[in-house]
Amino acid sequence: MLLWWLLVVVLVAPLDAQVKFPGSRPGSRPGSRPGSRPPAQQGGCNCVFLVRCALYLDQIQQGCDLGGGVAGVCCPVSAAAAGSSTGSVTTRRIFSPASVSASLPSMDSAKMAQSFSAGLNFANTINQIEKNLIQNSVVLPVFSPAGQHLRVFIIDEGAKIMDRNAMAIITASKQLVDDFTLTRNQGSFGLRNMPVSGTSLESLCPQVPTCPNPNSKYRTADGSCNNLANPIWGKSNTPNQRILPPTYDDGVFEPRSRAVDGAPLPNARRISSNVLLDVNQPDESYTSSLMVWAQFIDHEFAHVPFPTMDNGEGIQCCPNGTLVAPAFRHPRCLPIDLTGDPFYGPQGRTCMNFVRSMVAVGAGSECVFGYAEQLNQLTHWIDGSVIYGSTADQMRNLRALRNGLMKISGNNLLPINSNQGGDCEARERGALCFTAGDSRVNEQPSLTGLHTLWVRQHNRVAGELQKLNPQWSDEAVFQETRRIIIAQEQHIIFNEWLPIIIGKDFMKAFGLNTLSSGFSNDYNPGINPNMNNEFSAAAFRFGHTLVQGTLRLFKTNGGVDTIRLRDHFNSPHLIELENRLDDIVRSFTQLAIQKFDSFITQDLSNHLFQTPRFNSGMDLMSLNIQRGRDHGIGTYNNFREICGLPRARTFNDLTDQINPENVQKLARVYKSVDDIDFFVGGITERSVPGSLLGWTFLCVVGDQFARLKKADRYFYDLAGQPGSFNDSVATDPSFLLGQDHV
Template sequence: MKRSQQLIALGLLVTLQCCVLTVRSDDNGKCALLIPGATTSTCISYEAINRAFNAAKEITRLGGPQSKSKELSDIEIDVLGRTIVETSRILAKEFKLAPDAIHMGLPMIDTRHTVINQYCPVKYQRPQCKVQRYREPDGMCNNLENPHWGAVMAPFRRLLPPNFQDGVSAPRISVTGSELPTARLVSTLTHKDMGFHDHAVTIYLPAWGQLIDHDMAMGAESKDPRTNSEPKCCNVPPNQRHQACWPIDIPSADPFYKLFRRTCLDFVRSGAGVREQCKLGTRIAVNTVSAYLDASFVYGSDLETMNKLRVFKAGQLKSNAMNRHKGMKDLLPPQMENPDANCKRPSKDVHCFMAGDARVNQQMMLVALHTILMREHNRIALELSKINSHWDDERIFQETRHIIAAIVQQITYNEFLPMVLGKEVMERYSLLGERQGMLNKYNSKLEATLPTAFFAAAFRFGHSLIPNALERWSTTHKFIGSRRLSDIINKPFDVYTGNTCDEYLTGFMNQISQAVDDSVSQELTNHLFRDETSGFGSDLASLNIQRGRDHGVPSYNAYREFCGLRRARSWNDLAGAFTNETLHMYMQAYKTPDDLDLWSAGVSERPLPGSMVGPVFGCIMGETFKNLRLGDRFWFENAGQPSSFTQEQVNEIRKVKLSRVICDNSDHIETVQVYVMVLPDSEINPRVACKSGILPRINLSKWKE
C-alpha cells in the first residue's frame, strides 16, 4: 500500500473510532463516518445510510427483512449484495466520495446501527468458535480471531484497491477514459495457439493445479431466478437481458467466429457478495468453497455435501463397485441428484460422477485425480479401522480426512510449487518444506482468504499449460491414443470402460505439458464447452480477461509496482518483460501500458530463472501460498494445536509423493517416475517399480492408540 493510502486509511480509522465511541444506535443524526478533508470534513450520518439503503431496495427490489437464522439462497444473497453496493453508490454520489473513501472508508461503518442490520443473516455475524481437532467443512473458525477468514462465502481479499470505473462496481475502462479493447480482440492478437511445449513438465502438473484450484476457489455465479441457473445473454435482446449480463463483443473480422456469424460471447458477471456484518463498500465477489488447502474437493465445503458422500460405516466414502468382479478398484459414485448438471449425458442410463466439488466432470484430468484421492481415503480408513478397532465410524472418517488434507498440502508444496515458482521465489515467501521438526510458524494475523488477483488472474496461469488433446498410454508406457479436449469436456464416460482410468493416469506422466506463455490451445480459445451441433464453443482467454475486469482487478502495471518492479511509463519500459512479438501485439490492442489486463500480461511475462512464471505472477502466487501455509491453524506441520499430528506422524506424511498415491490406487500401474509432474530421467527422476522401497508408503501404525 502506498504511503498516501496508508495515511488516508489511518485518518479514516481514527475518525471512525471517535464517532463509534460517541454514537448511539438510536441517534441517527450522529456521524457513522467522518472523512477528513483539506478544509472541511465530510460527515456521513446513520440517517443518510438508512435513506440510501431504502432507496437502493427500490432499485434492486429487495423484499422485507427475513428471519435472521434463515439460510439465503444464492439469488437472495446476490440481491442483498447488490442492494448494499447500490447503497454505497448512492452515498458515494451524495457525498462526492473518492475511490479510496469508498474502498477503505465505507466498510468501517458499523452497519449494526442501521436498517441494514435487519436484513443481515446470522451467517454474516461473528460466530462462537470451539477449538477442536478437525476442521469445519466450510472453513469457519480456522482463524479464531477472524472466524470468517478463508471460510465459505468470504469475500476475496484485495492486494490493491479495486479499479472500478465509478469507484463502486462498474468494470474498469482505459485510463484515457475510453473503453478497453474487447477481451476477444486481445485473445486473438496475443493468445494464438502456437503449441509450444515445456520440455520437463508432464500433464500431472496442470492436472494437480486445477485440482487444488477447485480445492481453494469457486466464485459465486449470478443466477436467473426463473431457471436457477446462469442466464444466457447473447441471444437475448439487450433490454431483456439479466442485469448481470455483460457479453464479450466479437470483432467483425474475428478469424474464427466470423465463420459462424457470431457477434458476442456469453459472459455473466459474478454474483454480488456480502461482507461480514453486511458492511458497505465496493462490489465484491465471494468464494463459495473454503480457501484453505483442506481437500474439500474430496469432501465438500458444507456438511450436507459431506454427508451425501459418506457410507457412515468404517469411515468409508461412497464409491461405485461395478468393476470389482474384474479385479479393479472402485470408481467414483454416480451423480444421481441433478444428473445433467455440468454433465453431457448420451442417454438417461449413463451418469457423470459425484465428488466433493461439482466441477469433477469437467475433464479427464480431474476425474482421474478425484478417483485416486477417493480410493486413497478408503484405503487409509480401512487400515486405520484395523489398527484402531475401537474407533467408531466418525473418528475413522475425520482422522482420514485430516490425513488426506495433509497429503494434499505435502504434494502441493513439495512437488507442484517448486516446479511452478522455482527455488528463489519459494525461499522469498517461506514456502520451502521442512525436512525435520515441526513448522511452528502459525500466524493468526496472516489472512488465508484468497486475493482477487490470485483467483481472477494469477492462478489461471495453468490455462496456458493445457494441450489440445489428452493422451492414453498403456501401463507399460506405450502410447495408445488421444482424445480431443473439447470432445471429453463434461463427458467423463471413458472411465467406465476397461483400463481407461489407468491409461489416463499413465498418459499424464508421459505427456508433455504446454509451456506457460501467451500461447493458449484453440481447444480452449475457440471450442470451450463446444456444442456439437454448432461447431464452436467459447473462449477461455477472453473469459479470463473479462473476469478480471468484472472483479475490478487493477492493471498489470499496477501489480508491477505492487511486486517491487518499476512501473512502465511507456511501451519501451516493457521491452524485457515480454517477447518483442507479444509486446508489439499489446501495442496494437491497448492505448497505454496502464491498460494491460493482469491475466493476459501475467501469462505472457518472460519466466524468472528456474521458474515457470514471471515476476508478477510469482509474487501474487508466492504471497497467497505463504498465507495459505502460515495462516492455516490446521496446517499439518503445526505443533501445539488440538489438530496437531505427532512428530512421528508428520514425518510419515512428509514421505508421501504423488507417485506413491498413484501406485497405491491405480489398478495395474507397476512403474512410475519418482516425481510424476516431471518427465522421467534416468539420473535425476528415474522410473521405478511401485514395489520398490524408493517410494515409501505412509506408515499408519504411527496412528495406533
Template sequence: MCTGVVSAKEVTCSRVTMYAIPLLLCLLRVTQAQDDKVEGVTEPSCDGPVPQYLKKPHTYFYHLEGNSDLDTILSLKFPLPDDHFFRDRWNWELEEGENIIRWVERDGPSHPDSLHRIGYGMGWKHRPTFTKPIPDDVQMKGLKNGIEMLKQTKKLEELIKKTGITLKDMSSKVHQLNFTYTKPQAKKSADVGYVLENALTVIAEGLEQEEVIDIQLMNNTRICSMFEQTPIQLPCEPNMPYRRLDGSCNNLREPGWGKSFTPFRRMFPPEYADNVSEPRGGKNGDGLPDARKVSLALKEFPRRFSNCFSVFQMSFGQFIDHDLTATPTAKDMDGNPLTCCNEKVLQDPSLLHPECFPLSIDVNDPFYSAYGITCLEFVRSLPASRCFFAPREQINQLTAYIDGSAVYGSTKEQSDSLRTFKGGKLKTVITKEGHELLPEAEGHQEGCNTKEDMENGLFCFRSGDERVNEHILLALLTTLFAREHNRIAMELSQLRPEWNDERLFQETKRIVAAEIQHIAYNEFLSGLLGPLLVRGLDLKPLQGGEFYNGYDNRINAGVANEFAAAALRLGHSMIPEHSYSKNSSGYYQATELNGVVFHPADMHKKNGIVNLLRGAFSQSIGKVDHAFSNQITGLLFKLENATGFDLVGLNIQRGRDHGLADYTVARRECGFPAIKNFDDLKTIFDADVVTMLRKLYKKVEDIDLFVGGMAEKALPGGLIGPTFACILSDQFIRAKRGDRFWYENAGQAGSFTKAQLTTLHDVSLARVMCDNFPEIERLQRWPLQLVGAQNPVISCDSLCLPKLDLTAWRP
C-alpha cells in the same frame, strides 16, 4: 539417484531435498540455453548430460539467487498488507463536539514496519483521508435506492420467465451450471450485496476512487443489524482436533477468516469504471479493447511445450484450485442460467439482465463470423454481502484452506451425501473389474458424457466440488484421493477397532488433507514457483518429523481476488490440444481436449484409468506464457455444437467484471519498478508481445492483469513471471502460516505426533498413485515431471517410495 533397484541406500531418495535437485537441473538447462541463444536449440532435453555451467553449480546458483526479480520478491514482507489488514486494524468513531472522525488503532500502537507497503505509494492507505462521516439521510437515501434496484431486478426476472426466454445454447448451459455453479447460500447473500453496492453508488456521487475506497475501511455495525448480517462470532472449540467443513473457527481470534461463503480479499484496490461496481474500463474514460480481440491477438503466437513437466502439473494445479476457490455467478429467480445473447434480448434491451456482461464478437471474427455469432454469453459474478458500504467484492463458496474440500465438500449436507457412515468410508461405485469410482452424479447433468454413454451406464461423477467432471484427469485425481481415503480408513479400522465411524472418518480426512498439503508444497509449488523461491520463502516442507512453528493467528488465509480471477488461471496456457492414453503395448490414442471435458466415460472402461495414467505420465504441458491452445479459444464446452467458449476471452472479461487492478498496479505494488510507458515493457516481455500490446491498448495502464501476468518471462527455475509469482507466493504463504490445522504445526489440538509427522514427510504423489492404482506397477519418481535421467521410472516396490506407516496411529 533413484534407479528402481531395491537397496538400503535407496531410502535417501525419498527425502524432500531430492525433488528440487533434478527439477532445478532440468529448468536451469532450459534457462541457460535460452540465455546463450544457442543456434538451432530452443529447449534442450531434460535427460541430457550435465552441462558445463553446472560443473560448479554454486557459481550458477549464486547468479540465480542474485537475479533482481527473485531478490525483489524475496525482499517483500509476506504476507502483504491488503484491504482486510487495514479494515480489520482501524475502527473509527466521532470525536465529541467535532464533525471529524478520529481513527483508533484496534490493537494499539504498532511498529511502523507493520504498515510499511513495498511499492510506489498507490496501494492501500495507512489511514483513510475521507474524514467526514456519511450523514444518516444520505445513507438512508442510498439504501432505499439499493432496495428499489433489487426489486426492479426481481420484477425483470419474473418478466423474462413469463416471456419464455431461456438459455438454449448447450455450451453456455454447461458453463453456467457445471463450471460457475451457484449455491443457494451465495444467491441469498448476494441480494444484500446488491442493495449495499447500489446504495454506495448514490453515496459516492462526486467522490473520487480513493475516497470511495476510504469508505470501505469504515465499519458500520448498524448496516449489519439492519440486514441481519451480524459479524461472524461463532462458539469455537479450541480443543477440537478436526477442521470444520466450512473453515470457520480455524482462526480462534477471527473465526470467520477463511470461511466458505465469505468475500475474497483484495491485494490491490479495485478498479471499477464508476468506482463502485461497473466493470473496469480504460483510463480517463477510454474504452478497453474487446476481450475477444485480445484473445485473438494472443492466439497468433506459436505454442511452446515444456521438456520438464508432465500434464499432471496442470491437473494437480486444477485440483488445488478447486480446493480453494469457487466463484458463483448470477442466475435467474429459479437458479437457472441467464441468457444475454438471446435474439429477443438483443432486439429488446429492456429484457437484458443487469448482470449481463457478454463478450462482443466482431462481424469479421475469423472463427465465430462463419456461424453468425456476434455475442458470447457471459454473466457477472455475484456480489458479496458485508457489514459496510464498499465497492463490489465477489464471493468464495469454498474454504481458503487446503483441506481436501474438493474431495469432501465445504458443507455438512454435501459431505454427508458423500459418506457411507460405515467404517469411516466415502461412497464409491465398484466396477466389474473391482475398481472404485466416484459415486454417480445425482440427477441429470446436462452436457456431461454423451446420451449413449449414459444409457450404457457410463455416468458422470459426484464429489466435494461440482466441477469434478470438467476434465478427465481432474476426475482421476479426485478419484485417487477418494480411494486413498477408503484405503486408509480400512487400515485404521483394523489398527483402532475401538474407533467408531465418525472418528475413523475424521482421522482419515485429517491424514488425506495432510497428504494433499505435503504434495502441493513439496512437488507442485517447487515446479510452479521454482525451488529457489520456494526455499527462500520458507514454503518447503520440513523433514523427518520436524515440527513447523510459523503459525500466526494474525494472518488472514482468505483467498485474494487477484489470485482466483487472474494468477491461478495460469494453468490455462498449460492445456495441450489433446489428451493421451497409452495401452500396455505402448500404443497411444489421442483425443481432442473437448473429448475429455465433461466427458469422463473412459474411466469406466477396462484399463481406462491405467491407460490414462500412462498417457499423462509422458505428455508435456504447454509453457506458461501468452500462447494458448485453439481448443480453448473458441471450442471449449462445444459438445455437439460447432462452436464453444473462448476461455481466454472469458478470463479477461472476468478480470474486468471483478474490477481487478491493472497489470501495472499489480507489478508496482509487488515492489517492481513502475511501468510508465510501453517502452518500459521491453525488458519484461518479448519484443513481439510489446508490439501487440501497443496496438491493442491505448495506455500501458490499461493492460489487463491476466494478459500482463501471462506475458512476463518466467523466473529462473520456475514456470511463471514475477508478478504472478508475487501473488501466488502471498496466497500460499497465507495458506500455510495462517492455517491452524497445517499438518506440520506443533502445539495445536490437531497436531500430529512426531512419529505420525515423520511418515507424512515421506508422502509422495507417486506413492499415493501406486497404493491406489496398483495396475500401473511402474511410474516416474516425480509424476509432475516428465521422465528423464534425473527422474527415472521405478517400480512401485522401490524403497524410493516409502509407504505411509499407519502403525504410528496405534495407541
C-alpha cells in the same frame, strides 16, 4: 491397476531441473501505492518488503524495520529488486490489505435512509426482471457451450443468500454515491468506514461463527474456527480480499471499462485473438500431472461462481449468438462483443455470454458499505475441501456413513450425481455426472481422474484404520482419515508441486519449505488466509497456458490413443462408459504439458465447453480478461510496481520482463501501458530462472501460498496445536499407517 504411488511419486521432472526460458532480473526502482512503504535507509540497509529481494537471497544477512512494527529485509541491491526473507520475517504478510484514505462529508440521516431503501428493494426489482425473462423464454439453453459453462458449477444455497444480501448492500452503496455526489474514492473506501449495522440493512449481514470447541483436533467442514480470534477467516461463502484497490469505473461496482485516456478498453476477444495465440510448444521437462495438479489445487480453495436466476435457469445475454434486446437484458450481463471476429463472425455470432460474478460482504464489524468484493464459495484453506466439500451438508452427502468411507459408484468410481444424474454434457452421450467435493469434477478427464484417485486413497486409508482400530466409530475413522489425507495433500503441494511453480529460491524466500525433521512453529494468527482477488481471478489462471488440446491415452499394452480435449468438457463418459481411467492416469507421467507462455490451445480459446450440438465453444482467454474487469482487478503496470519492478512508461519498458515480439502484440491492441490487463501482462512474461512463472505472477502466487501455510492452525507440520501429528507423521505423511500415529 491404479496405485497410490501415482499420488506420491515426483510429479514431474526432478525439482532441480531449470526452466529453459530467458529471464532477467527486475529493475531496481521502488514502486509505491496507497498503503505501501518505500524502502527505508537504515545505516546502508535498503529495507524493503519481502517480495522485493528474493533473487538476492544468498546476500541477505539481516531483517529490518519498515516502521510501525512492519518487518522487512536488508536487500543488498538497490531498493526493490525482488522478494525474500529469513527467519521469522517470513511470517509477516507480504502485502498489506488494499486501502485508501477517504473521508466522507456530512450526510443527512433521512436522506441516507432513502438510499438504503434502494438496497431493500433490490430483491423485488430483480425478481420482476427475471419473471419477465422467464415468461419470454429468455433463458440459457442447458446444452449450449454457455449453458455447460454454467452447469459445470453447482451454486451452494449459502452462496445464493450471501450474493443476494451483498447485492442489496452494494446497491445501497451506489445510491449513496449518487445521492450525496461522492467522489470515486469516497464511494469505494470512504463508505467502507460506514458499518451496515445500525441501518435498515443490518439483517443482511452474516453472523460471526461461534466455536464451541476451540481445541478440536479436527477442522470444521466450512473452514470456520481455524483462527480463533477471527473465526470467519477462511470460511466458505465469504469475501475475497485484495492486494491493490479496485478499479471499478464508479469505485463501487461498475466493471473497469475505460482506458486511461477515457476511451473504451480494447475488446477482450480482440486481445485474446491477437496476443494469446495457439502455437504448439510442448515442455521438455514437465508432464500433465503438473497441469492437472494446478487445476485440482485451484478447485481446492478458489471458486467465484456467477449466478443463475432464482428458479435455476441460466442468465441469457446472447440469444442465438446476438446481443439480447435492452428490454430483456439482465443486470448481471456483461457480454463480450464478437462483431467482425474472424472465427465467430462466419458462424453468425456477434456476442459471447458473460455473467458477472457473485459477491459477498464480511461479518460483524467487517459488514460495511463501499466497493464490491467477490464471493469465494469454497473454504479458503488447503483442507481437502476439493475432496470433502466446503459445507457440513456437502460433506455428509459425500460420505457412505459407515466405516469412515466415502461414497463410490460401480467399478470403484466417484459417486453419481444424485440429482437425476446432473446436467453435465455427459447426458448427451448416454452417461451421467459424477459428484465430488468440488462441483467442477467433470470439467475435463484428467481432473476427474485425480479426483477419483483421492477418493480411492481416502477409502484405502480408512480401511487400514478400521482394521487397526475396530472399536472406532464411523465418525472417528472418517475424521482421522480426513486429517491424514489433508496432510498428504499439503505435503505433495509444498514439497513437490509448488517448488516447481515458484522455484526453490522463492520457496525459501517466502518461508514455504516444510521440515525434514522436527516441527515448524511459524503459525501466525495475524495473517488472513482469504483468497486475494488478484490471485484467483488472474495470477493462478497461469495453468491455462499449460493445457494440451490433444490428449494421449496410454494403454496397458503400450498402445496410445489420441483424443481432443474439446470433445470431453464436462463429460466423464470416457471414464464411466469406456473404462479409460487407468489410461488417463498413465498420461500424468507420460504426456508433456505445453510450456508456460502466451500461447493457448484453441480447445480453450475457440472450443471451450463445445457440445455435440455446436461446432465451436467459448473463449476462456476472453472470459479471463472480462472477469478481471468484472472484479475491478488492478492493471499489469500497477502490479509491476507493487512487486518491485519499475513502472513502465512506454511499451519498450516492458521488455525487461516480456519478449519484444509479445510487447509489439500488446502495443497493437492497447493504447497505453497503463491499460494492460493484469492477466494478459502476467501471462506474457518470461519465466523467472528456476521457476515456472514470470515475475508478477510469481509475486502474487508466492504471497498467497505463504499465507495459506502460515495462517493455517492445522497445517500438518506444526507443533503445539490440537491437530498436530507426532514427529514421524509431520515429516513424512506418506507413512505406512500404524495405530501410534493417530
